[in-house]
Amino acid sequence: MNDRIRTDIAHNARVWNYWLGGKDNYPVDRAVGDTVTGFYPSIGEVARADRAFLGRAVTHLAAEAGVRQFLDIGTGLPTADNTHEVAQRIAPDARIVYVDNDPIVLTHARALLTGAPEGVTEYVDADAHDPERIVAAAAGALDLSRPVAVMMLGILNFVLDTDEARSIVRTLMAAVPSGSHLVVTHPTLEPELGGEGNKAAMAFWNENATPPITARSRQEFASFFEGLDLLEPGIVSCSRWRPSSGEAHVVAQFGAVGRKP
Numbered sequence: 294m295n296d297r298i299r300t301d302i303a304h305n306a307r308v309w310n311y312w313l314g315g316k317d318n319y320p321v322d323r324a325v326g327d328t329v330t331g332f333y334p335s336i337g338e339v340a341r342a343d344r345a346f347l348g349r350a351v352t353h354l355a356a357e358a359g360v361r362q363f364l365d366i367g368t369g370l371p372t373a374d375n376t377h378e379v380a381q382r383i384a385p386d387a388r389i390v391y392v393d394n395d396p397i398v399l400t401h402a403r404a405l406l407t408g409a410p411e412g413v414t415e416y417v418d419a420d421a422h423d424p425e426r427i428v429a430a431a432a433g434a435l436d437l438s439r440p441v442a443v444m445m446l447g448i449l450n451f452v453l454d455t456d457e458a459r460s461i462v463r464t465l466m467a468a469v470p471s472g473s474h475l476v477v478t479h480p481t482l483e484p485e486l487g488g489e490g491n492k493a494a495m496a497f498w499n500e501n502a503t504p505p506i507t508a509r510s511r512q513e514f515a516s517f518f519e520g521l522d523l524l525e526p527g528i529v530s531c532s533r534w535r536p537s538s539g540e541a542h543v544v545a546q547f548g549a550v551g552r553k554p
């Protein structure tokens with residue numbers, strides 16, 4: 294076993310996997326996951342809505358915006374419809390670089406690296422706090438003179454300082470050309486999304502699990518998209534971003550896609 298893997302403390306990638314119905318988690322992850330669900334019963338729905346948003350956003354980018362390169366930071370454990378599967382179903386030549394710093398995600402990287410032969414699917418073990426390193430590593434597999442979709446789903450919430458989170462986004466988006474996109478989901482306590490219930494859950498998480506997490510307001514979330522053109526419908530509950538059918542139930546997780554002009 295990778296000696297970075299800690300089975301004595303709950304870890305986000307594994308608890309997220311548990312909430313999504315996956316099997317790549319330990320008793321400690323399930324115990325913390327269940328307690329968080331007790332505080333905040335809709336967390337499983339948030340996780341599923343986030344993944345469904347990922348599918349719709351990548352489908353739009355690959356099928357309609359013509360994006361062929363994806364830099365997916367905060368990959369998570371492999372589940373159904375990972376970014377490379379959605380993108381390469383539409384464009385087999387799509388190139389995907391995944392980035393995560395969780396050792397158990399790393400041990401699954403080989404399983405993730407089985408993309409379409411015409412395309413590229415690579416994995417980088419790196420920390421989101423070091424965007425320069427991510428850009429340098431991605432440049433090996435992606436052509437940074439052509440548009441890239443920078444995907445940060447459920448990860449900026451682990452960068453606790455908002456100025457630093459903004460600076461990370463700015464560094465990443467400065468490294469990619471016009472026509473590139475930024476895709477973000479992020480938890481919030483905003484009452485308009487029913488997020489108040491998240492407060493006790495996050496406090497419990499921060500005392501019992503890792504890495505520590507923070508929520509952000511609509512205004513803070515919007516600031517990640519400064520200088521970008523927000524695609525319709527703008528900043529919404531991720532479940533309401535171009536839902537495939539009807540009026541989707543609101544979840545306390547913002548989702549948005551912006552295009553670099």
Ligand SMILES: C[S@@+](CC[C@H](N)C(=O)[O-])C[C@H]1O[C@@H](n2cnc3c(N)ncnc32)[C@H](O)[C@@H]1O
Pocket residue numbers: 305306309343344347366367368369370392393394395398419420421422445446447448451504
């Ligand atoms: C909530 S999961 C989201 C997974 C996926 N993006 C999704 O939306 O389903 C967050 C992921 O970010 C990773 N992560 C957390 N902090 C990180 C950091 N500082 N650098 C890189 N990855 C990080 C975790 O290991 C986990 O896999």
